[in-house]
Amino acid sequence: MTKVSIPEPEGLRARYPDVFERPASARLAWPLMLLVALAIFVFGLVHLGFSPWRMLNGLHQLGWITLMMLPPNPGSSLPTYLHALGETLSIALLGTTLAAVFALPVSLLAAKNIVPSNIFRFPIRRFLDTIRGVDTLIWALVWINVVGLGPFAGVLAIAVSDFGALGKLFSEAIEGADRKQVEGIRASGGNALHEIRFGLMPQVFPVIAGQVLYFIESNTRSATIIGIVGAGGIGLQLAEQIRVLEWQKVSFLILMVLIAVAVIDWISSKLRFAIIGPRAVV
Amino acid sequence: MTTTAVSILPGQQLAALNEAYGKAVARRRLRFTLATAVFCTALIIAAIGADVNLRTLFTYFGHFVSYFDRILTLDDSHRVWTNIPEWLWGWRKWSLLLGETILISYVGTLSGAVIGFALNFLAAENTSPGPWTRFTIKRLMEFCRTVPDIVFALIFVIAFGLGPMAGVLAIMIHSIGALGKQYAEMVENIDMKPVEGVRSTGAGWISCMRFAVLPQVAAGFASYTLLRFEINVRSASVMGFVGAGGIGLELITAIRKFYYSDVSAILLMIILTVFVIDIGTGWIRGRLFGGERRS
Numbered sequence: 315m316t317k318v319s320i321p322e323p324e325g326l327r328a329r330y331p332d333v334f335e336r337p338a339s340a341r342l343a344w345p346l347m348l349l350v351a352l353a354i355f356v357f358g359l360v361h362l363g364f365s366p367w368r369m370l371n372g373l374h375q376l377g378w379i380t381l382m383m384l385p386p387n388p389g390s391s392l393p394t395y396l397h398a399l400g401e402t403l404s405i406a407l408l409g410t411t412l413a414a415v416f417a418l419p420v421s422l423l424a425a426k427n428i429v430p431s432n433i434f435r436f437p438i439r440r441f442l443d444t445i446r447g448v449d450t451l452i453w454a455l456v457w458i459n460v461v462g463l464g465p466f467a468g469v470l471a472i473a474v475s476d477f478g479a480l481g482k483l484f485s486e487a488i489e490g491a492d493r494k495q496v497e498g499i500r501a502s503g504g505n506a507l508h509e510i511r512f513g514l515m516p517q518v519f520p521v522i523a524g525q526v527l528y529f530i531e532s533n534t535r536s537a538t539i540i541g542i543v544g545a546g547g548i549g550l551q552l553a554e555q556i557r558v559l560e561w562q563k564v565s566f567l568i569l570m571v572l573i574a575v576a577v578i579d580w581i582s583s584k585l586r587f588a589i590i591g592p593r594a595v596v
Numbered sequence: 597m598t599t600t601a602v603s604i605l606p607g608q609q610l611a612a613l614n615e616a617y618g619k620a621v622a623r624r625r626l627r628f629t630l631a632t633a634v635f636c637t638a639l640i641i642a643a644i645g646a647d648v649n650l651r652t653l654f655t656y657f658g659h660f661v662s663y664f665d666r667i668l669t670l671d672d673s674h675r676v677w678t679n680i681p682e683w684l685w686g687w688r689k690w691s692l693l694l695g696e697t698i699l700i701s702y703v704g705t706l707s708g709a710v711i712g713f714a715l716n717f718l719a720a721e722n723t724s725p726g727p728w729t730r731f732t733i734k735r736l737m738e739f740c741r742t743v744p745d746i747v748f749a750l751i752f753v754i755a756f757g758l759g760p761m762a763g764v765l766a767i768m769i770h771s772i773g774a775l776g777k778q779y780a781e782m783v784e785n786i787d788m789k790p791v792e793g794v795r796s797t798g799a800g801w802i803s804c805m806r807f808a809v810l811p812q813v814a815a816g817f818a819s820y821t822l823l824r825f826e827i828n829v830r831s832a833s834v835m836g837f838v839g840a841g842g843i844g845l846e847l848i849t850a851i852r853k854f855y856y857s858d859v860s861a862i863l864l865m866i867i868l869t870v871f872v873i874d875i876g877t878g879w880i881r882g883r884l885f886g887g888e889r890r891s
Contacts, residue, residue, distance in 0.1 A: 351706070358703040362760040362841065379755055404642035411639060447867040451834040452748075455851045460659040465646040470653075480605035539744045543837060543848075546646070549747075553838075556750045564751075568614070568743055575742050 383565035391563065393550060399570055401465045403578070405540075406533040409472025414526045417477050421484030421508065427496075428488065441484075445478030454540040465546025472533055472540070480529065487515060487521040509574035523589045527582040534578050538571050601705040667860040676857055683841050684861050689841065694869050696760060697842035700835065701828035704764045708771025709821045712737075715772070716779035717805050723783055723791075725801065733776075741773025745831055760841025767835075778820045779813070786812045818884050822877040829873050833866050 327334045388395055421429050424438045454471035461467050496513035504512065541549020548567060555563040604614070668676050676683040684690075715733050717723045724730035745766045752762035790808040799807070836844020843866060850858040 352700075355703060355706055358699045358764075361699060362703065362764055364761055366766075367757065368761065372752070372761075375755040376752075379751065386859075400645050401647075404645035406636060407642045408646055408648065443871070444867055447830075447870040448863060449830055449834045451837060452847065452851075452863070456663060457660070459663060459851070460656050461652050462656075465698065466648055466652065469646050469648060535742065535744055539746045542746060544752070552747060553750060556754065559754070568747070572739070572742050 332563060338534035340356045354388040372394050379561055382561040385562070386569050387562040388566045389560075391551075395548065395567060395570060398541075398546075398548040398551050399574055402537045402549070403534065403574065404579075405465050405472060405545075405547055406530055407516070408469045410476055410526060410530045411534050411539070412469065412473035413476035413480050413497040413529075414522070416473070417480035417484055418522070420477075421481045421488060422491040424481060424485040425488040426512070427491070427493065428514075439482075442478045445474065446482065448475065450536050450540060451543055454543050454545040459542055461547075463544045468537060468540045468545035468547055471545060472536060476529055476533065480525065483525050484518070484522055487518045487525070490521075491517040522590055527586050527589075531575070531578050531582045534575050535571075597782060613874040614737050629671065637789050664832075667856045667863075677715040683857055684865075686858070686861070689867070690862060690865050693843040693846055693863060697832045697835075697844075698869070698873070700763045701767055701825060702761050702815060702831070704767025705821065705825040705828050708768040708774055709766070709817075709824070712772045712776035712779055713817070715865065716776050716783060717809070719776060720783035722786070722788060723805065723809060729732075735779075737776040737780075739773070739775045740769050745770035746834065746838060749835055750838050752793075753839050758839045763832060763835035763840035763842060765842060767832060768830060770831075771824055771828065775820060775824055779817055782813050782816050782820075783809060790888050815884055819881050822881055826870075826873050826877050833870075 355482075368457040420438065420442070424442065426435065429435050439563055453475045454467060457467040457470045457474075461470065491514055496509045496519065498511045499513040506543055537547050538549045538552070541547040541551070544550065548571060552564065552567045555567060604610070624656070636843050668680060669680055670676055670681075715737070718725065719733040719737060721730070724733075748769050749762050749766035752765050756762050756765065786809060791804050794804050794808040832842050832844075834844045835846075836842045836846065837848045839845065843862065847859070847862045847866070849855075849864060
């Protein structure tokens with residue numbers, strides 16, 4: 315058997331004082347942070363009106379509702395629901411496309427390698443941030459005031475709120491593009507527009523396309539909820555059926571949303587691979 | 597000036613290459629045209645399905661612009677910023693409601709994170725105790741994150757009664773799904789050698805998770821949780837629309853009853869809060885990762 319020499323603890327302690335004798339502040343930091351987090355949590359529970367009795371009662375109700383939901387059954391409204399689902403998908407597709415079309419030119423202005431001047435870029439960035447700070451549902455309410463109830467308001471709401479998000483993501487993609495190809499275009503005598511079209515776009519297009527596809531997917535979910543405030547689509551039906559306590563229809567509608575999202579998910583991942591896949595290999 | 601000789605391929609070879617290139621370009625163009633055509637058709641069908649009416653938009657677009665004009669005007673037809681105290685007359689009430697909104701998302705995110713944390717080791721491919729557990733947990737998480745949180749809120753308002761409790765639970769359920777998935781993906785990417793090391797000392801499953809997996813993922817988990825908190829603040833601000841607590845109720849009342857200057861005041865406060873949370877969580881994340889790198 316070989317002997318492993320174990321260094322004497324005292325010597326180690328003397329050589330690495332930082333490891334063995336951490337200051338009290340460093341040792342106390344973690345427990346203190348946990349304690350503060352827990353204290354806020356408990357305060358929140360009390361302040362927001364949680365109580366074991368309410369919880370128990372609510373869970374009982376929830377169990378009852380779940381039982382009433384089975385089996386999912388659309389009754390006689392299946393055609394209406396299918397139409398509403400189509401409306402929702404349309405809202406997602408149109409809204410995202412519209413947002414992408416408007417976000418692209420603005421994102422060029424917000425990218426550091428296109429517009430080096432900070433004075434110009436800063437307000438555009440803040441503008442995009444502000445739009446993103448307002449939830450889609452709020453935009454839906456605003457648009458309902460403008461174009462009236464219905465899916466069109468939903469399209470515009472999704473378009474506006476995604477405009478902010480996509481503008482930011484696009485400009486980040488553009489900033490990440492390689493400088494050399496743009497310089498190559500300039501060296502061969504291209505002007506600024508040529509640089510963007512032939513130097514930049516081929517690089518960022520796959521990234522942008524991937525993001526747009528992802529947004530269409532996630533907007534299928536958002537489009538479901540904007541119906542709750544009256545902006546068309548399946549959300550309108552869902553909110554109505556919940557209000558009149560038609561639980562079987564509710565569960566059917568939720569099931570429809572789940573299946574639709576899964577299908578869109580599958581299609582968009584196929585498309586994303588078709589667009590980005592070959593390029594990633596090259 | 598120097599000249600460089602460029603060697604030119606023999607004509608036959610050149611023609612063959614040119615032809616191949618032409619074919620490749622033509623194929624790409626055809627594919628692109630076809631894809632564009634399919635996409636445009638889908639757009640047109642969608643436009644019909646969604647009742648898009650450009651005339652309405654053009655007619656009423658002025659309303660959109662004037663809406664912002666109106667929400668930035670006080671009752672005495674002055675601009676809001678000329679009389680800040682009048683504009684933000686309800687700031688005390690609104691700040692309290694915003695505090696409640698943040699609290700809703702805090703409690704919801706934290707409880708969701710704890711449950712998601714407990715579940716994610718069961719859902720990750722490399723740490724899951726069995727394929728059936730993994731499958732069930734994954735489907736459960738998928739359900740939790742696909743159903744929008746506001747739909748959960750609508751149902752919970754009926755089960756638990758009006759109030760912030762429904763909002764907290766809705767955000768919790770959504771966070772379980774979203775965070776559980778992100779956590780599990782992170783655990784799937786870890787280095788398995790420490791796990792083998794811990795296992796070889798005779799440790800059980802829980803010890804393996806605690807001493808081999810957790811140290812590798814803790815910083816990433818914290819980062820994702822903070823991001824989720826930020827997203828949840830945004831969604832908690834609209835939970836009030838369905839009666840699930842927070843500032844949303846006040847906002848929807850102002851919008852529906854056309855209290856124009858109140859709308860802009862509440863929106864301003866929401867945007868500012870989201871900014872502050874955004875910057876704050878960004879700062880904490882920077883510190884967390886900085887701390888990791890230093891030690």
